[in-house]
Amino acid sequence: xxxxxxxxxxxxxxxxxxxxxxxxxxxxxxxxxxxxxxxxxxxxxxxxxxxxxxxxxxxxxxxxxxxxxxxxxxxxxxxxxxxxxxxxxxxxxxxxxxxxxxxxxxxxxxxxxxxxxxxxxxxxxxxxxxxxxxxxxxxxxxxxxxxxxxxxxxxxxxxxxxxxxxxxxxxxxxxxxxxxxxxxxxxxxxxxxxxxxxxxxxxxxxxxxxxxxxxxxxxxxxxxxxxxxxxxxxxxxxxxxxxxxxxxxxxxxxxxxxxxxxxxxxxxxxxxxxxxxxxxxxx
Amino acid sequence: xxxxxxxxxxxxxxxxxxxxxxxxxxxxxxxxxxxxxxxxxxxxxxxxxxxxxxxxxxxxxxxxxxxxxxxxxxxxxxxxxxxxxxxxxxxxxxxxxxxxxxxxxxxxxxxxxxxxxxxxxxxxxxxxxxxxxxxxxxxxxxxxxxxxxxxxxxxxxxxxxxxxxxxxxxxxxxxxxxxxxxxxxxxxxxxxxxxxxxxxxxxxxxxxxxxxxxxxxxxxxxxxxxxxxxxxxxxxxxxxxxxxxxxxxxxxxxxxxxxxxxxxxxxxxxxxxxxxxxxxxxxxxxxxxxxxxxxxxxxxxxxxxxxxxxxxxxxxxxxxxxxxxxxxxxxxxxxxxxxxxxxxxxxxxxxxxxxxxxxxxxxxxxxxxxxxxxxxxxxxxxxxxxxxxxxxxxxxxxxxxxxxxxxxxxxxx
Numbered sequence: 001x002x003x004x005x006x007x008x009x010x011x012x013x014x015x016x017x018x019x020x021x022x023x024x025x026x027x028x029x030x031x032x033x034x035x036x037x038x039x040x041x042x043x044x045x046x047x048x049x050x051x052x053x054x055x056x057x058x059x060x061x062x063x064x065x066x067x068x069x070x071x072x073x074x075x076x077x078x079x080x081x082x083x084x085x086x087x088x089x090x091x092x093x094x095x096x097x098x099x100x101x102x103x104x105x106x107x108x109x110x111x112x113x114x115x116x117x118x119x120x121x122x123x124x125x126x127x128x129x130x131x132x133x134x135x136x137x138x139x140x141x142x143x144x145x146x147x148x149x150x151x152x153x154x155x156x157x158x159x160x161x162x163x164x165x166x167x168x169x170x171x172x173x174x175x176x177x178x179x180x181x182x183x184x185x186x187x188x189x190x191x192x193x194x195x196x197x198x199x200x201x202x203x204x205x206x207x208x209x210x211x212x213x214x215x216x217x218x219x220x221x222x223x224x225x226x227x228x229x230x231x232x233x234x235x236x237x238x239x240x241x242x243x244x245x246x247x248x249x250x251x252x253x254x255x256x257x258x259x260x261x262x263x264x265x266x267x268x269x270x271x272x273x274x275x276x277x278x279x280x281x282x283x
Numbered sequence: 284x285x286x287x288x289x290x291x292x293x294x295x296x297x298x299x300x301x302x303x304x305x306x307x308x309x310x311x312x313x314x315x316x317x318x319x320x321x322x323x324x325x326x327x328x329x330x331x332x333x334x335x336x337x338x339x340x341x342x343x344x345x346x347x348x349x350x351x352x353x354x355x356x357x358x359x360x361x362x363x364x365x366x367x368x369x370x371x372x373x374x375x376x377x378x379x380x381x382x383x384x385x386x387x388x389x390x391x392x393x394x395x396x397x398x399x400x401x402x403x404x405x406x407x408x409x410x411x412x413x414x415x416x417x418x419x420x421x422x423x424x425x426x427x428x429x430x431x432x433x434x435x436x437x438x439x440x441x442x443x444x445x446x447x448x449x450x451x452x453x454x455x456x457x458x459x460x461x462x463x464x465x466x467x468x469x470x471x472x473x474x475x476x477x478x479x480x481x482x483x484x485x486x487x488x489x490x491x492x493x494x495x496x497x498x499x500x501x502x503x504x505x506x507x508x509x510x511x512x513x514x515x516x517x518x519x520x521x522x523x524x525x526x527x528x529x530x531x532x533x534x535x536x537x538x539x540x541x542x543x544x545x546x547x548x549x550x551x552x553x554x555x556x557x558x559x560x561x562x563x564x565x566x567x568x569x570x571x572x573x574x575x576x577x578x579x580x581x582x583x584x585x586x587x588x589x590x591x592x593x594x595x596x597x598x599x600x601x602x603x604x605x606x607x608x609x610x611x612x613x614x615x616x617x618x619x620x621x622x623x624x625x626x627x628x629x630x631x632x633x634x635x636x637x638x639x640x641x642x643x644x645x646x647x648x649x650x651x652x653x654x655x656x657x658x659x660x661x662x663x664x665x666x667x668x669x670x671x672x673x674x675x676x677x678x679x680x681x682x683x684x685x686x687x688x689x690x691x692x693x694x695x696x
Binding site: 058075078079082086091103105116118120123135157160164215219221 | 331332400405406408411412414419422425426427428429430435436438439444446447448449450451452453459463466470486487490491492493494495496546547548549550551552553554561562565573682683684685686
């Protein structure tokens with residue numbers, strides 16, 4: 001019989017989050033993208049120990065979804081290439097510019113040796129990662145899955161978005177000088193899912209994910225105009241990447257439902273990139 | 284992920300790499316045909332690095348034009364990145380070889396799951412250089428990037444209605460994309476799946492691997508005792524997958540089967556494999572378990588075999604642990620035919636594995652003149668040839684981030 005999927009924990013981290021002292025050495029070379037993913041993942045796992053577990057966990061997988069990956073790290077690598085010349089670029093930055101670097105960190109620090117999947121999709125990669133994790137838990141011997149959304153809205157993207165926001169007529173034309181730089185927006189959301197046998201009564205159950213995505217205009221991927229969530233429990237703070245909005249809205253809606261003691265959450269998303277529904281039963 | 288209750292049919296294959304512009308040319312290369320490894324062609328990018336690469340020779344747009352008469356497709360090709368063009372060309376070949384017209388797929392629940400690395404990075408150097416100098420370059424390159432996720436782009440061009448995802452598991456992406464797509468089919472998320480991987484040569488990746496001291500200044504020598512590293516390559520491999528009953532119902536004769544898939548992490552190092560290949564061992568075990576096969580059923584192992592000292596040692600150690608130090612299953616690498624095509628590697632190598640299984644024989648890894656005596660498992664040398672004991676083989680991938688994947692394929696009888 002197909003197993004059920006319990007949502008064990010949800011964690012949100014955004015720019016400016018502090019790294020606990022005992023993780024600072026392990027993360028000393030990590031870029032901010034990986035750090036936030038690790039903070040969210042470690043938080044969801046409840047792994048506050050000062051050292052990594054000695055025993056590996058081949059029965060726990062990591063599923064990470066992202067729209068553009070560590071874009072800012074990619075640009076820092078380009079900086080070293082432009083500034084230092086060919087053959088002199090930074091190996092550390094290159095290895096961190098790979099989209100699955102964050103999953104590598106999570107796996108190493110938490111000694112997770114199960115499947116590790118990084119998914120890149122311009123629409124709702126967290127929902128795609130959630131769906132893959134749910135299927136793996138229902139149909140294989142995997143005991144748990146850490147599902148992470150990690151996003152980085154580079155100043156380059158923010159500036160491009162400002163140029164596209166033409167309604168005020170105050171935007172600058174192509175080729176003109178930029179005005180002032182903006183800080184990179186970063187954020188990560190992590191859910192810990194567990195496989196449980198049917199009939200076990202406790203905890204929230206991830207029942208169904210319906211995801212129907214379609215190609216969209218590139219300007220949507222930049223501005224996310226027309227993206228709607230229901231329920232939408234909280235506004236997106238300014239420091240959070242626009243592409244993290246769905247993961248954040250779903251997580252907040254779940255917290256809100258849980259706080260109010262509601263029996264279920266039927267969360268819906270619609271946008272030019274498609275539509276999605278998530279059904280969760282609460283205890 | 285390792286569970287696979289039912290074999291999935293491989294109904295069509297398509298590939299481009301330095302080894303050729305289509306499946307037949309890859310078959311010829313596998314049988315001993317010449318493959319060029321040389322400087323990066325100027326039309327791809329200019330570089331002062333002395334490391335040779337394996338580039339796709341010829342006009343990819345012309346390859347697409349030879350496979351599609353659809354005007355909209357040809358218009359869309361112009362807006363695609365080189366990686367996207369490679370992916371589209373391989374997909375169109377796989378669709379054609381399955382006996383399907385791309386137009387017949389429009390609006391149908393056809394999934395697209397492709398692996399890439401370079402193809403998902405915004406590497407427009409001119410745009411970024413101008414931007415960091417405080418200018419506001421025209422947005423077109425950025426818009427192309429945002430619309431250029433290769434799976435979503437193929438979904439748009441072919442007007443498909445199924446799921447679309449890019450797997451970015453570094454060098455295991457192509458293998459993992461096939462595993463994920465096979466799972467979609469088993470779960471009924473789509474009726475057909477375009478699965479595989481694509482990556483184009485890039486100055487960024489060239490400098491990245493050089494900075495890590497992983498590239499060889501000569502043509503690579505996987506598994507050879509004198510190996511010095513990898514050569515980068517480019518290409519795409521696509522498998523058109525469907526459920527057995529779908530192939531039967533439609534009267535399509537499968538080229539082969541996806542029998543199993545397993546993936547596991549090393550939890551060890553950002554860029555180096557675990558020295559004993561523990562993740563690879565577990566990935567093979569998961570693939571075998573999910574397919575209900577035994578290791579004795581495996582007749583060929585197409586290794587990741589990049590030619591780097593660390594990869595080849597870890598991989599042979601893992602193979603020895605699973606198949607025994609005196610194991611008789613031939614272990615080969617095809618990287619000397621294609622270079623390391625990163626996100627495409629697993630898919631192209633799955634296709635090479637199927638081609639060898641179909642032929643019922645394999646030759647040793649090109650330029651592996653003396654397998655490293657330090658290995659616990661002896662790969663097949665260049666001058667060796669083996670008749671395969673059966674139709675089932677294993678294709679392996681290892682990746683940055685500690686990812687390891689094994690894909691079990693069977694040639695159709």
